[in-house]
Amino acid sequence: MVQKSLSELKNEVSGCTRCELCKTRTNVVFGSGNENARIMFIGEAPGEKEDLSGIPFVGRAGQLLDKFLEAIELDRESVYIANMCKCRPPSNRDPRPEEQDMCIEYLREQVRIIKPSLIVCLGRISAQRLISPDFKVTKQHGEVYDKNGFNIMGTFHPAALLRNPNQKPEALKDFLIIKEYAKGL
Numbered sequence: 001m002v003q004k005s006l007s008e009l010k011n012e013v014s015g016c017t018r019c020e021l022c023k024t025r026t027n028v029v030f031g032s033g034n035e036n037a038r039i040m041f042i043g044e045a046p047g048e049k050e051d052l053s054g055i056p057f058v059g060r061a062g063q064l065l066d067k068f069l070e071a072i073e074l075d076r077e078s079v080y081i082a083n084m085c086k087c088r089p090p091s092n093r094d095p096r097p098e099e100q101d102m103c104i105e106y107l108r109e110q111v112r113i114i115k116p117s118l119i120v121c122l123g124r125i126s127a128q129r130l131i132s133p134d135f136k137v138t139k140q141h142g143e144v145y146d147k148n149g150f151n152i153m154g155t156f157h158p159a160a161l162l163r164n165p166n167q168k169p170e171a172l173k174d175f176l177i178i179k180e181y182a183k184g185l
């Protein structure tokens with residue numbers, strides 16, 4: 001099978017009508033960053049700012065993510081950032097399991113193309129879907145698992161850190177692990 005490029009996949013996804021979210025979205029938020037990234041972050045789903053701009057994590061949570069990246073000497077151009085679901089759920093509700101089912105094959109293709117050294121799930125939604133259904137972020141964050149030959153960890157969603165800033169030191173410890181993977185172990 002000939003592998004698609006990321007831009008071919010992006011073109012395909014831009015017209016997606018596999019689930020109801022296509023009716024209310026402004027833009028598909030495919031993902032952004034470095035096609036050869038060692039680190040790939042996976043959030044939940046776009047919010048309002050992301051829906052309007054077509055770029056993941058550009059709101060307040062995204063600004064906090066940028067600060068954590070800066071703290072470990074990375075930036076958006078050196079990593080890849082995507083979401084479980086590529087279209088905004090109305091009123092920012094959690095994406096439904098069936099919406100995730102429709103979108104997950106696109107994410108799998110992104111992972112196959114990028115081949116990151118470490119996948120980082122931002123928050124419960126992507127960690128429970130990609131690591132294990134009973135994943136508890138507060139207990140298991142920072143632990144690196146092997147899933148189908150890929151290293152994968154969960155950490156706090158930056159929006160959760162905005163609500164609970166007392167968890168930021170724990171999150172920073174996770175980012176120091178991410179830094180090691182970014183450098184190459």
Ligand code: URA
Pocket residue numbers: 043044045046047050055056057058059061062083159
């Ligand atoms: N929250 C997410 O999970 N993803 C985004 O792109 C923005 C906010």
